[in-house]
Amino acid sequence: MKTIPLAALIGLFFTGLYFLVAIFAPWIAPYGMAEIVGGVWEPSSAEHWLGTDNIGRDLLSRMIYGGRTTIWIATMATILSFVTGSILGFAAAVIGGWVDQVMSRFVDLIMSIPSLIFALVVLSVMPVTVPVLIIVMGFLDSTRVYRLARAVAVDINVMDYVEAAKLRGEGRRWIIFREILPNALSPLVAEMGLRFIFMVLFVSTLSFLGLGVQPPEADWGGIVKENKDGIVYGIGAALYPAVAIATLAISVNLVADWVLNRTTSLKGGRG
Amino acid sequence: MSDALLKVRDLKIGATVYPPGEKPHDIEIVHGVSFDLEKGKVLGLIGESGAGKSTIGLASMAYGRGGVKITGGEVWVNGRDILKTGLSDIRSLRGGEVTYVSQSAAASFNPAKKIMDQVTEASIRHGKFSKKEAEARAVELFGKLGLPDPENIGSRYPHQVSGGQLQRCMTALALCPEPDLVVFDEPTTALDVTTQIDVLMAIKEAIRDTGVAALYITHDLAVVAQVSDDILVLKMGDMVEYGNVDQIINAPQEEYTKALVSVRSIDHEEKVPTPEPVLKVEHITARYKGTNFDVLHDVNVELHPGQTLAVVGESGSGKSTLARVITGLLPPRSGNIHFAGRDLSAALDGRSREDLRELQMIYQMADVAMNPRQTVGTIIGRPLEFYFGLRGEEKRKRIKELLDEIEMGDGFIDRYPAELSGGQKQRVCIARALAAKPKMIICDEVTSALDPLVADGILKLLLDLQKIEDVAYLFITHDLATVRAIADSIAVMYQGKVVRYGGKTDVLSPPFDDYTDLLLSSVPEMKLGWLEEVIANRKMESAGN
Numbered sequence: 001m002k003t004i005p006l007a008a009l010i011g012l013f014f015t016g017l018y019f020l021v022a023i024f025a026p027w028i029a030p031y032g033m034a035e036i037v038g039g040v041w042e043p044s045s046a047e048h049w050l051g052t053d054n055i056g057r058d059l060l061s062r063m064i065y066g067g068r069t070t071i072w073i074a075t076m077a078t079i080l081s082f083v084t085g086s087i088l089g090f091a092a093a094v095i096g097g098w099v100d101q102v103m104s105r106f107v108d109l110i111m112s113i114p115s116l117i118f119a120l121v122v123l124s125v126m127p128v129t130v131p132v133l134i135i136v137m138g139f140l141d142s143t144r145v146y147r148l149a150r151a152v153a154v155d156i157n158v159m160d161y162v163e164a165a166k167l168r169g170e171g172r173r174w175i176i177f178r179e180i181l182p183n184a185l186s187p188l189v190a191e192m193g194l195r196f197i198f199m200v201l202f203v204s205t206l207s208f209l210g211l212g213v214q215p216p217e218a219d220w221g222g223i224v225k226e227n228k229d230g231i232v233y234g235i236g237a238a239l240y241p242a243v244a245i246a247t248l249a250i251s252v253n254l255v256a257d258w259v260l261n262r263t264t265s266l267k268g269g270r271g
Numbered sequence: 272m273s274d275a276l277l278k279v280r281d282l283k284i285g286a287t288v289y290p291p292g293e294k295p296h297d298i299e300i301v302h303g304v305s306f307d308l309e310k311g312k313v314l315g316l317i318g319e320s321g322a323g324k325s326t327i328g329l330a331s332m333a334y335g336r337g338g339v340k341i342t343g344g345e346v347w348v349n350g351r352d353i354l355k356t357g358l359s360d361i362r363s364l365r366g367g368e369v370t371y372v373s374q375s376a377a378a379s380f381n382p383a384k385k386i387m388d389q390v391t392e393a394s395i396r397h398g399k400f401s402k403k404e405a406e407a408r409a410v411e412l413f414g415k416l417g418l419p420d421p422e423n424i425g426s427r428y429p430h431q432v433s434g435g436q437l438q439r440c441m442t443a444l445a446l447c448p449e450p451d452l453v454v455f456d457e458p459t460t461a462l463d464v465t466t467q468i469d470v471l472m473a474i475k476e477a478i479r480d481t482g483v484a485a486l487y488i489t490h491d492l493a494v495v496a497q498v499s500d501d502i503l504v505l506k507m508g509d510m511v512e513y514g515n516v517d518q519i520i521n522a523p524q525e526e527y528t529k530a531l532v533s534v535r536s537i538d539h540e541e542k543v544p545t546p547e548p549v550l551k552v553e554h555i556t557a558r559y560k561g562t563n564f565d566v567l568h569d570v571n572v573e574l575h576p577g578q579t580l581a582v583v584g585e586s587g588s589g590k591s592t593l594a595r596v597i598t599g600l601l602p603p604r605s606g607n608i609h610f611a612g613r614d615l616s617a618a619l620d621g622r623s624r625e626d627l628r629e630l631q632m633i634y635q636m637a638d639v640a641m642n643p644r645q646t647v648g649t650i651i652g653r654p655l656e657f658y659f660g661l662r663g664e665e666k667r668k669r670i671k672e673l674l675d676e677i678e679m680g681d682g683f684i685d686r687y688p689a690e691l692s693g694g695q696k697q698r699v700c701i702a703r704a705l706a707a708k709p710k711m712i713i714c715d716e717v718t719s720a721l722d723p724l725v726a727d728g729i730l731k732l733l734l735d736l737q738k739i740e741d742v743a744y745l746f747i748t749h750d751l752a753t754v755r756a757i758a759d760s761i762a763v764m765y766q767g768k769v770v771r772y773g774g775k776t777d778v779l780s781p782p783f784d785d786y787t788d789l790l791l792s793s794v795p796e797m798k799l800g801w802l803e804e805v806i807a808n809r810k811m812e813s814a815g816n
Binding site: 003043093159160161163164166167168170178179257 | 294397415598599600617622624627631632634636639640641642643644647653654657707
C-alpha cells in the first residue's frame with residue numbers, strides 16, 4: 001500500500017494533469033477561448049502549438065477550455081448518477097417487496113430505450129444548457145448504477161451483520177449508509193472510473209451531434225464537429241480531442257484499478 | 272518400514288502470504304514432517320485448522336493448492352519419489368494410485384453429470400477398467416458402502432441423493448480405480464452426527480475389504496480413533512506426536528495431545544427452575560413464506576433467568592427456525608411468546624427498543640456476523656450508543672470493560688474483524704450481545720465453526736459470563752457434548768417437533784425415546800471400538816438413510 005504501482009502512477013499523473021489543466025484553464029491557455037488569432041487551419045508553429053481551427057482560433061486554447069467543459073460536465077453527471085443510483089439501489093434492496101419491484105421495473109423501462117436516443121429527444125425539447133445536460137446524463141446513467149448497487153446490496157443485505165443491525169432496531173438510514181455502503185464501495189469505485197469515461201464519450205457525442213455544449217463554448221466533441229471537414233484536406237485538428245479522450249480514459253481506469261485493488265486488500269476488505 | 276507404501280521424509284511446504292500493507296512474501300507452513308504408511312493401514316492426521324493436515328494430504332499426491340509450494344523433503348509412493356518424477360507419471364498417480372475424498376461431496380460432484388459417470392471416470396481414463404467393468408465395480412462398491420438400491424443409484428444426479436449418501440458415493444469414486452492409497456479429507460465433518468456414524472462405518476468396512484491404505488484427515492480425535500491404526504498429531508505445521516492409536520488415546524505423551532483428548536470435559540451442575548421463566552414459548556407453529564408445510568409444530572419451551580436451555584437436533588429439525596420466530600424475523604402462524612413478563616409482538620416491527628435490547632443473538636459464523644469495515648470498537652460500541660446513549664470517553668471505558676470480560680485486552684479496540692482469529696471473532700460477538708445488557712441471548716451454533724480447544728474456551732467464557740451477568744441462554748446446537756457442558760434444561764427437536772423436553776439429567780437419563788437414543792449414541796466417544804458397539808446396539812435408522 002505504501003508503494004504505488006507504476007501503472008497507477010502513470011494514471012495518477014495524467015488524470016491529475018487533465019484535472020489541473022481543466023481547473024486552471026483561464027491561466028494556462030495562451031489565448032482566449034473564442035479569440036480569432038490567425039488564419040484557417042494553420043499548421044503547428046511556435047505561436048500556435050497545435051495550429052488553429054476552422055475559423056482561425058488557437059486550437060491548444062480551445063482544447064484546454066474544451067477539456068474544462070467536458071471534464072466538468074462528465075464529473076458532475078457521474079457524481080449525480082452515483083449518488084441517486086446507489087442510494088435508490090440500496091434502498092430498493094433493503095426495503096424490498098413492491099417498492100423494489102416498482103423501482104426496478106421503472107429502471108428496466110428507461111434502460112430499454114437507447115440512452116442516446118432518449119437524450120436526443122429530451123434535449124431537443126429542452127433548452128440545451130450545461131445544468132440540463134448534467135441532469136439528463138446523470139439521470140440516464142443512474143439506471144446502470146442503480147442496477148449494480150442493487151445487485152451488490154442484495155448480497156450484503158442477507159449477511160448476518162445486517163440481520164444483527166435489524167435485530168438491534170437500527171433504522172434504514174444506518175443500515176444503508178453504515179452497514180451496506182462501506183462494503184459495496186469496491187465494485188462501485190471500479191464502476192465509477194468506467195462510467196466517468198462513458199460520460200466523457202456521451203457528452204462528446206451529444207456535442208458532435210449539435211445537442212450538447214453550444215458554440216462558441218468549446219468542448220472536445222464540439223471541436224471534432226467543427227474541424228471534421230479538415231480531415232478531407234489532411235488536417236488533423238479533429239484528431240486531438242480523440243487523443244485527449246483516449247488518454248484520459250486509460251489513465252482514469254488505471255487509477256480506478258489501483259483504488260479497487262487497494263480497497264479490496266485493505267484491512268477488513270472483502271475478497 | 273522400507274516396504275511402506277507411502278513414505279514421507281522431512282516434508283516442507285511453503286506458501287505466499289499477502290498481508291495488508293506489506294509486500295507479499297513466502298512463509299513455511301509445514302516444517303519437516305515425516306511418517307510411513309504401510310499397505311492396508313490407516314493413518315489419522317489430526318490437528319486444528321492451520322495445522323497443515325490437508326496440505327500434507329494433498330502433498331501425498333504431489334499437489335499444492337492455490338499458491339502452496341512443496342519446498343523440500345521427499346514423498347515416496349510405491350518406491351519412487353513423486354516430487355521428482357515427471358508430469359506424466361504424476362498424472363497416472365493422481366486418480367489412479369492415489370485418490371482423494373474431500374470434505375464437501377456436494378461441492379465436489381459436478382451437478383450436471385450422473386453419479387455413475389463421475390464414479391467410473393477415473394478408472395476408465397486411467398485404463399484400469401473398461402466402462403462395463405468399472406460400472407460393475409461401482410455397483411459392488413455402492414453395495415459395500417451400504418447405499419440403498421446399488422444397481423440404480425448411479426443413474427441419479429448428485430442432488431437426488433442425501434448428503435450422507437453423496438459422501439459415500441465419493442468414497443466409491445475414490446475406491447473405484449483400485450488405488451493403493453486414499454486421502455480422506457474430513458469426509459464426515461459436514462454431516463449430522465447420526466449420519467456421520469453410518470458413513471464412518473461404511474468407510475471403515477470399505478477400507479478393510481479392499482485392503483487399501485488411507486490417510487484420514489480430521490480435527491475430531493474421537494472420530495479418528497475409530498478408523499485409524501496410527502495417529503499423527505500436528506500443530507501449526509509441526510509434528511507433535513506420532514504413534515499408534517491405542518497409545519495416543521490412552522497414554523498421550525505431549526501436553527497438546529492431552530488437551531485434545533480431554534477436550535469437552537467441562538462440568539456444569541444443572542440449576543433448579545425458578546418460578547418465573549424469562550421466556551415462555553407457547554404452541555408455536557411456523558412456516559416459511561411461499562411454502563405449504565409447517566417447519567415448527569406446536570412448540571412449547573420455557574427458559575429461566577440465568578439458565579441455559581439447549582435446543583438440540585439435526586439439520587432440518589427446526590431449531591434455527593425457532594430462533595427466528597423468537598427474534599421476530601419469522602412471525603409464527605399461531606402461538607405466543609412471553610418474554611420478561613410481557614407478551615412479545617410476533618413481528619420485529621412491533622417490538623419496542625427495550626424488547627430488542629433484552630433479547631440478543633450470537634451467530635454461528637462470527638466472520639459474517641460482524642461488518643468487515645467496522646473496528647471492534649465500533650462493533651461493540653454501537654449497542655452502547657444505540658441503547659444507552661453512551662458517547663466519547665464513557666463509551667470507550669465501557670468497551671474496555673467488555674473487552675476485559677471476554678478476556679481480550681483493549682489493544683483490540685481499533686482492529687478490524689479480519690485481523691482476529693476465529694475464537695476472538697466469536698468473543699467480540701459475545702461482547703456485542705452483552706453490551707446491550709440483555710436478559711437473554713440466543714446462541715445459534717456458536718461453537719460449531721470453531722476448533723475443539725477454541726470452542727471449549729468459548730463455552731467456559733459463556734458459563735462464566737452467565738454467572739456474572741445473570742443472563743439466560745437459548746443454546747441451539749447439534750453437538751451433544753456441548754449440551755452436556757452447559758445446559759440446565761434440554762429440548763430435543765426432530766422434524767419440527769419437540770420430542771423430549773426437561774431438565775438436563777432427566778433428558779439424558781434412560782428410558783429414552785428412539786430418536787434421543789439414536790442422537791445420544793451417535794456422538795463419537797474417545798474410546799476404541801466405540802463405533803462397532805454403537806452400530807450393533809442401534810434401534811432406529813438415521814434420517815440420512
